[in-house]
Amino acid sequence: MSYLEYHAKSTPTGLRKILYLNWPLVLLLSAAVGVGLLMLYSVAGGSFSPWVEPQAKRFGMGLFVMLAIAMVPIWFWRNISVLAYFIALTLLVAVELFGAIGMGAQRWIDLGPLRLQPSELMKITLVMVLAAYYDWLPANKTSRPLFVLAPVLLILVPTFLVLKQPDLGTAILLLTAGGGVMFLAGVHWAYFAAVIGGGVGLVSAVFESRGTDWQLIKDYQFRRIDTFLDPSQDPLGAGYHITQSKIALGSGGWSGRGFMQGTQSRLNFLPEKHTDFIFTTLAEEFGFVGGVTLLSIYMLIIIFCISTAISTKDRFSSLVTLGIALNFFLFFSVNMSMVMGLAPVVGVPLPLVSYGGSAMLVLLAAFGVVQSANVHRPR
Template sequence: MSYLEYSVKSVPTGPRKILFLNWPLTILLVAVAGVGFLMLYSVAGGSYSPWAEPQMKRFAMGLVLMVLIGMVPIWFWRSVAGFAYGVSVMLLLGVEFFGSVGMGAQRWIDLGFMRLQPSELMKITLVMFLAAYYDWLPAKKKSKPLWVLVPIVIILLPTALVIQQPDLGTSILLLAAGGGLMFLAGVHWAYFAAVIAAGIGLIAAVFQSRGQSWQLLNNYQYRRIDTFLDPSQDPLGAGYHITQSKIALGSGGISGRGFMQGTQSRLNFLPEKHTDFIFTTLAEEFGFIGAISLLSLYFLIIVFCISSAIANRDRFSSLLILGIALNFFLFFAVNMSMVMGMAPVVGVPLPLVSYGGSAMLVLMVAFGLVQSAHIHRPRSSNL
């Protein structure tokens, strides 16, 4: 049912909106960010600089931004979904021509005060646009071939631009989040069976193309696959990251070595210890107990998002919340799988814990949309 079918008097107004924030979700986000501050302090050798202090400031900014976005009626975000998606596509095109290069990839636009990564923004605006599309589309048309083709184009356009940067990890996340939202919207399962079959064929083609003139991936991406399949082939080269990560994970045991006592991170054996591999630092210092505790916090965030989506009678709001929850799940699931050797290393940060500017702020914007949907959900009585 559409939001416009309900009286505007059925949602809170004015300053009282702050009372209707999803406070359990907010507290959980603060708790996870607190874990991140603690670990960034640890990997810096007991110093707030250079990582913990900037991260705290960004999170505080993000928290304010989340609340402000939450105060804006959800119908506004629905109305600007297409525009936001278009701006994100234009920014991705801008990266092609004006983007700054870092670590061999061209993924950022330098704004002076920060470097913006448009692919992070696209993860959210893609969900917004697809949720608005399926809110607009009559239920009887959602599995018709023509109306299935439209969201496929919406998903593939930014995915193709992100692959060019190159950023295989983010492009996979865009495909997974977009496809997942189509499934949640009720598109017939047969389409997904066809995609899975095509995916298997694509994987076979990727391996077959290696060394050919039509090679589908870059050489460094093939090396990541080789490392995933057998890290011991090159333990001091391509397999170094994952080998050191596994050593750190295993040395933590049940309760860990203790805060700031992790040898792999303290002695700089662990690369990217403040970004992609920060989970291994946590596991080394706090062990299985610390790792499962963080995972439980993530799980509770997903639970509160899903419960908010189920309770919401507005279709756009429900799909938006579920899409953001799916994105969040993919973030931490891929990162944890990567550092444990269960997936290739693709450079996906751990949400709210890894050091980073764009990822942190965009994620808080996403949860601001969740808050907006929660605060402005249609209710049965006047407030």
């Protein structure tokens, strides 16, 4: 669809746009953030500082950014997608060159009041640029090798940069979300089958080679992989976090130990309890009920996004909405798998709940784009 077509159909204008926002989605996002603020209050030992206050302010700002973005027509966002992607890419390179060191990895750019994490930005702009690419690409060319190669490069370059930081979690997220958008856009099954098959083959080849004379990686690398996959082998090192996390979760039981009564988090047995492991505090203090409630909020957000995406005829809008939803899904599912001991520990925060600078802001901005797609949907 073209710019003219948007005009031809009636799209809301002016302040009427506010009526066309997906308000349930706004409420769900606020609910998730509310859960986060509650837990931050708890892990701070019943105090608004040091986490609740800045997080609440950031949420206020994020909400405003989201609404502002939602007011801007979706085609504007489509048109600047390429530019945004390259800006994010430049920032990623910049972080590689001048970035500050935080948490043992090089991730931020310090912009005075705001510490920008370009990898966060990249998660969104990658989805946008891929959506714009497939909006531009005629449907019949989607599966041609040359036109498959281009988006693959768009995905791999930032993935590589993020991996170098090193931030394995985000790299996986980028790769999976990018692949997801390509899949949604209709790229042929065979490519995915080939990539997955090749990946499985390579991994098994590496493991097969262990102990033989054609061993592909070094012994110490194998050992690192071992503890990565099974942290219980190293109970005081890598395994400590995950063991304590499981104890916190498990001790929560059906309905939890009560608000601010979680001993695991209050007594610091939980690592990074206000960021990556905040879910364990929730599960410890509010139990299975609390955990499933948050999971339901998350899934409702996903479902709302999918239904919006299906009901719009605009290809960019659909793809960008679905891509962001997928991103969001990957975010929380990787984090939850990690704290429940289903996946190795990679640094992925719980979206909207974990205390974090740019993560929430970028995420809300992304949902702004989703809202914009919804508002400017031809009706």
